Amino acid sequence: MVDRGLVIVGAGEAGVRAAFALREQGYQGSVTLIGEEPHLPYERPPLSKVGSHSDTGRAIVAEERFAGAGITFRRGLRALQLKPSEHRLELEGGENLLYDRLLLATGATPRQLPGLPPNERIHVLRTVEHAGSIRRCMGPGRHVAILGGGFIGLELAAMGRSLGVEVTLVEVQPRVLMRGVPEKLALALQARHAAEGVTLICGVPINAIEAGERAVSLAFADGKSIEADALVVGIGSQPNTALADAAGLFLENGISVDAYLRTSDPDIFAAGDCCSFPLSVYGGRRVRLESWRNAQDQEPRPPPICSVVKRRLSPSPGFGQISMT
Numbered sequence: 001m002v003d004r005g006l007v008i009v010g011a012g013e014a015g016v017r018a019a020f021a022l023r024e025q026g027y028q029g030s031v032t033l034i035g036e037e038p039h040l041p042y043e044r045p046p047l048s049k050v051g052s053h054s055d056t057g058r059a060i061v062a063e064e065r066f067a068g069a070g071i072t073f074r075r076g077l078r079a080l081q082l083k084p085s086e087h088r089l090e091l092e093g094g095e096n097l098l099y100d101r102l103l104l105a106t107g108a109t110p111r112q113l114p115g116l117p118p119n120e121r122i123h124v125l126r127t128v129e130h131a132g133s134i135r136r137c138m139g140p141g142r143h144v145a146i147l148g149g150g151f152i153g154l155e156l157a158a159m160g161r162s163l164g165v166e167v168t169l170v171e172v173q174p175r176v177l178m179r180g181v182p183e184k185l186a187l188a189l190q191a192r193h194a195a196e197g198v199t200l201i202c203g204v205p206i207n208a209i210e211a212g213e214r215a216v217s218l219a220f221a222d223g224k225s226i227e228a229d230a231l232v233v234g235i236g237s238q239p240n241t242a243l244a245d246a247a248g249l250f251l252e253n254g255i256s257v258d259a260y261l262r263t264s265d266p267d268i269f270a271a272g273d274c275c276s277f278p279l280s281v282y283g284g285r286r287v288r289l290e291s292w293r294n295a296q297d298q299e300p301r302p303p304p305i306c307s308v309v310k311r312r313l314s315p316s317p318g319f320g321q322i323s324m325t
């Protein structure tokens with residue numbers, strides 16, 4: 001039998017950890033990791049944390065470790081199409097890879113504001129390039145508005161204040177961290193941000209957002225408005241499911257997998273932010289965890305010792321977002 005090995009699409013936290021976990025567990029077949037970003041895989045959490053900015057991102061592993069572990073890492077290359085019936089993955093440039101088993105670790109994409117055309121004053125945060133653009137807006141005397149009082153919005157607000165920026169954080173819900181954080185704790189964090197000089201506008205609907213050459217303006221339903229030099233939109237993210245969807249895999253709030261991370265195709269698995277799975281501590285309810293710890297802990301087991309992906313999920317989702325169906 002020809003070993004076509006395991007192909008991993010997505011060189012983020014889940015994809016990289018899975019590749020190394022396979023080797024640690026004794027998998028002898030070939031492992032190919034495909035990542036569309038041009039960089040060495042990097043950690044995303046530091047992108048929004050005070051004092052941890054880096055233009056290239058903090059590497060998940062040193063480059064030489066890929067060769068040392070016998071992992072073929074190919075960067076700056078997008079997977080375009082998946083043909084499960086042929087066990088074939090088509091890459092940018094027309095190259096085709098055959099696989100025995102495939103892991104989709106394609107992550108997520110920040111949600112954009114519907115109807116708002118792209119503008120250089122409007123930002124989202126997922127990549128090291130996004131972080132660089134946001135960072136360039138942040139300097140003493142600048143005013144940055146942040147839309148979304150989730151973890152990323154609050155962290156960016158803290159970063160802005162640490163850099164001398166005037167920060168207005170806008171949350172349309174009555175308080176910050178409505179998803180998954182108890183009210184008492186959320187209000188304490190909100191008060192701490194206010195004490196550090198963040199202006200918080202919570203619970204007021206937004207009537208209009210306009211981005212011009214000189215500023216971004218937000219008009220609220222109570223008749224008030226603000227103008228800022230830049231707007232960062234931090235309103236959650238959507239799982240990257242395009243490959244899986246076009247391949248006919250079952251989707252449900254992300255790529256739907258079972259407790260062993262198997263998709264609806266027996267030879268295709270999914271892990272990390274792109275998939276939803278039944279979580280036993282929630283009574284088997286399907287969740288999608290946008291969490292660094294989860295992306296690390298979801299790891300595949302090498303065939304044929306165990307031909308399925310085994311999930312070792314931390315009971316505490318940690319700092320990430322939980323999205324349930």
Ligand SMILES: Cc1cc2nc3c(=O)[nH]c(=O)nc-3n(C[C@H](O)[C@H](O)[C@H](O)COP(=O)(O)OP(=O)(O)OC[C@H]3O[C@@H](n4cnc5c(N)ncnc54)[C@H](O)[C@@H]3O)c2cc1C
Nearest residue numbers: 010012013014036044045079107272273290291292295319
């Ligand atoms: C700014 C920020 C701060 C965060 N802070 C925290 C935190 O403090 N704590 C916490 O628990 N979590 C945090 N998270 C969430 C955490 O980083 C994610 O849960 C984790 O990165 C998910 O890993 P992943 O591998 O599933 O996805 P990703 O890290 O997004 O990796 C997916 C990779 O797949 C690539 N890809 C997608 N499609 C293709 C394709 N067709 N071909 C090739 N490559 C493809 C993408 O470009 C990307 O590089 C943060 C996230 C962000 C953005």
